[in-house]
Amino acid sequence: GAVVSQHPSRVICKSGTSVKIECRSLDFQATTMFWYRQFPKQSLMLMATSNEGSKATYEQGVEKDKFLINHASLTLSTLTVTSAHPEDSSFYICSALPRGSSGNTIYFGEGSWLTVV
Amino acid sequence: GDSVTQMEGPVTLSEEAFLTINCTYTATGYPSLFWYVQYPGEGLQLLLKATKADDKGSNKGFEATYRKETTSFHLEKGSVQVSDSAVYFCALGVAGGGNKLTFGTGTQLKVEL
Numbered sequence: 001g002a003v004v005s006q007h008p009s010r011v012i013c014k015s016g017t018s019v020k021i022e023c024r025s026l027d028f029q030a031t032t033m034f035w036y037r038q039f040p041k042q043s044l045m046l047m048a049t050s051n052e053g054s055k056a057t058y059e060q061g062v063e064k065d066k067f068l069i070n071h072a073s074l075t076l077s078t079l080t081v082t083s084a085h086p087e088d089s090s091f092y093i094c095s096a097l098p099r100g101s102s103g104n105t106i107y108f109g110e111g112s113w114l115t116v117v
Numbered sequence: 118g119d120s121v122t123q124m125e126g127p128v129t130l131s132e133e134a135f136l137t138i139n140c141t142y143t144a145t146g147y148p149s150l151f152w153y154v155q156y157p158g159e160g161l162q163l164l165l166k167a168t169k170a171d172d173k174g175s176n177k178g179f180e181a182t183y184r185k186e187t188t189s190f191h192l193e194k195g196s197v198q199v200s201d202s203a204v205y206f207c208a209l210g211v212a213g214g215g216n217k218l219t220f221g222t223g224t225q226l227k228v229e230l
Contacts, residue, residue, distance in 0.1 A: 044218075
């Protein structure tokens with residue numbers, strides 16, 4: 001089946017540094033990718049929607065200058081957490097919508113645990 | 118706004134027990150409803166879905182029926198196995214919503230021998 005891979009699966013970074021998380025669709029092209037974050041015992045919250053070749057659309061309350069999203073190709077989207085702080089520690093997960101598919105066909109990555117110390 | 122509420126976990130069951138994980142929703146419009154499963158160390162996978170009222174989604178022995186009158190989509194399985202241990206997420210998507218999904222908090226299921 002379709003595979004979406006995230007890297008790294010776990011990352012620890014120092015407060016004030018930036019960290020990049022990659023989301024790749026391994027065997028299909030994804031025109032749209034979504035980034036979610038999840039705090040302990042809370043829902044996955046949509047952060048932004050990225051379409052290949054255009055600027056990401058951020059959900060209300062998500063700082064676009066802090067969470068930089070780039071979708072430069074049909075198989076790769078990146079999320080960069082800039083000037084990370086401990087409150088950014090969370091589980092980040094991406095999903096990808098295959099090119100030409102309906103909205104019900106969305107594939108998720110394994111997620112990335114970010115810990116800011 | 119749209120929201121999904123599901124029962125808190127963890128839910129611990131013995132093998133072959135009956136499983137119910139409750140899920141209720143609020144939404145504008147007519148949502149599609151989904152159950153996703155996340156096994157340890159893996160990404161979310163679509164388990165089953167229903168796109169309109171009274172539809173029943175089923176897969177791998179799991180079932181859920183779209184109940185518009187009670188705004189519910191409870192997940193059930195008649196006889197769970199150890200291999201069903203995972204986190205289960207209920208979600209909804211609204212037509213015209215840009216393929217965005219609204220998730221519940223997830224319910225961890227642990228099945229013991």
